[in-house]
Amino acid sequence: AQSVTQLGSHVSVSEGALVLLRCNYSSSVPPYLFWYVQYPNQGLQLLLKYTSAATLVKGINGFEAEFKKSETSFHLTKPSAHMSDAAEYFCAVSLFGNEKLTFGTGTRLTIIP
Amino acid sequence: ETGVTQSPTHLIKTRGQQVTLRCSSQSGHNTVSWYQQALGQGPQFIFQYYREEENGRGNFPPRFSGLQFPNYSSELNVNALELDDSALYLCASSFQGAILETQYFGPGTRLLVL
Numbered sequence: 452a453q454s455v456t457q458l459g460s461h462v463s464v465s466e467g468a469l470v471l472l473r474c475n476y477s478s479s480v481p482p483y484l485f486w487y488v489q490y491p492n493q494g495l496q497l498l499l500k501y502t503s504a505a506t507l508v509k510g511i512n513g514f515e516a517e518f519k520k521s522e523t524s525f526h527l528t529k530p531s532a533h534m535s536d537a538a539e540y541f542c543a544v545s546l547f548g549n550e551k552l553t554f555g556t557g558t559r560l561t562i563i564p
Numbered sequence: 565e566t567g568v569t570q571s572p573t574h575l576i577k578t579r580g581q582q583v584t585l586r587c588s589s590q591s592g593h594n595t596v597s598w599y600q601q602a603l604g605q606g607p608q609f610i611f612q613y614y615r616e617e618e619n620g621r622g623n624f625p626p627r628f629s630g631l632q633f634p635n636y637s638s639e640l641n642v643n644a645l646e647l648d649d650s651a652l653y654l655c656a657s658s659f660q661g662a663i664l665e666t667q668y669f670g671p672g673t674r675l676l677v678l
Contacts, residue, residue, distance in 0.1 A: 487669075494568075494654055495607070495669040541606050551597065551620055552656075552667060554606030 453478040453544045457555035465563045470514075470529040472558050474542030477523065484525045485543040485552065486516055495541065501525060512536070537562045568657050568670035576676045582643045585673045587655030589636040595619070595660045596638040597667060598630060601652040613638055614660055650677045 458473040476482055484501040499510025506518045512535075516527045525542060539559050543552040569588045577583050589596055595614045599607035609622035613632035627643040636657070642649055652674050656667035 485666075494570075494671040495656075497666055497668070500666060543606075551609040551612060551622065552599075552607070553609070556606050557604075 453482055453546060453553050455484075455542045455544050455553060455555040457540075457542050457558050459558055460556065461559045461561065463561040463563055464532045466534055467531050470527070470532045470536065470560065472527040472540050472542075472560065474516075474525045474527065474555060475523050476525060476542075476544050478544060478546065480546060482544045482546060484516075484518065485545075486510065486514070486525075486527050487541045487543060487554075489539040489541065489557075491538075498527070498540075532562050534562050534564065536560060568655060568668055570653075570655050570670040570673050572673060573671070574674045574676075576678065577645050578678050579645055579647060581645050581677075582641065583645060583675060585640040585642075585653050585655075585675070587638045587640070587657070587670060589638070589657035590668050593657035593659050593668075594636050595658045595665075596632055596636065597656045597658070598638070598640050599654040599656065600624075601654055601672070602648075603651070607654055610640070645677045647677050650675060 454477045456475045486498040487495040498514050499508045501518045509515045514529045539557045541557045542555045568590050571586045597612040598610040601607040610624050611621040612619045616632045629641045631639045652672045654672045655670045658665045658667045
């Protein structure tokens with residue numbers, strides 16, 4: 452069975468600083484990996500997805516993530532944090548493209564002015 | 565292009581009652597998945613429907629059931645509500661027919677069971 456672990460339930464960064472949200476996965480086969488963002492009282496919005504085509508994946512709003520098989524990681528980064536980035540971020544894995552998503556417990560990102 | 569919509573947005577029920585939540589898929593999508601997100605947790609997969617048939621189920625009891633209609637909209641039904649059923653219920657639609665398709669989420673229905 453596949454799973455994801457998000458290290459750090461809460462992360463705070465200053466506006467303009469680097470954002471790094473950590474995600475490690477466990478899967479018996481090459482996985483599909485996703486990052487979703489959830490703003491307060493809203494559903495989930497896809498930030499980016501890993502499809503095995505390229506290890507460095509660029510998403511919306513300046514976010515990107517790098518798939519590292521040797522480390523079983525898919526960490527999310529953004530060079531310069533903006534106040535609008537404050538939200539809950541979820542890493543998710545699936546074995547097949549349209550199969551069920553297995554989510555991590557989420558990381559709440561706070562931006563300090 | 566219309567996105568995924570869900571109704572109602574909020575709902576309050578009492579323990580033992582039954583509830584029906586509704587989801588309209590994004591245009592062109594033929595698959596609907598339902599997730600339960602308890603407070604402070606990540607979403608948990610309930611089940612998926614494709615071509616009006618259940619196409620995978622998570623670790624939820626039979627009192628959680630669903631339907632998919634010919635227009636690909638869907639319902640989630642929960643019988644004999646328990647306090648622990650209080651959560652945000654998310655619907656996601658996608659198109660099954662390619663190797664990798666993204667699931668697009670609706671805004672969710674927040675259910676409170678008293």
